[in-house]
Amino acid sequence: MLQRYRFPSGELAPGLVLPPDIQWRMRLALALIEAANSPVNCLIAQATAHGVCLGLDMGHVLARPDIERMEILADNAASQRLAELASDLPS
Numbered sequence: 001m002l003q004r005y006r007f008p009s010g011e012l013a014p015g016l017v018l019p020p021d022i023q024w025r026m027r028l029a030l031a032l033i034e035a036a037n038s039p040v041n042c043l044i045a046q047a048t049a050h051g052v053c054l055g056l057d058m059g060h061v062l063a064r065p066d067i068e069r070m071e072i073l074a075d076n077a078a079s080q081r082l083a084e085l086a087s088d089l090p091s
Helices: 020-035 039-058 064-088
Strands: none
Touching: 020 039, 020 064, 039 064
């Protein structure tokens, strides 16, 4: 697992500072996306990551711009993994 979303500073993205529990949960959701072994599993993992974001939004736990950045991280990770899975398919 490459864990592309980890920066040397420990943040998920530059300037995105999250409480440790939330950061751990989002890292887990992103790791599930990266570990997906099929497009369907990747989309399920992406939906899980969006569920994390939705819960944080509905609970007013984080500022909306931070939640949107987390959603973008999940979407980018899923797009990248789906592209990798597509390139692994036999022609």
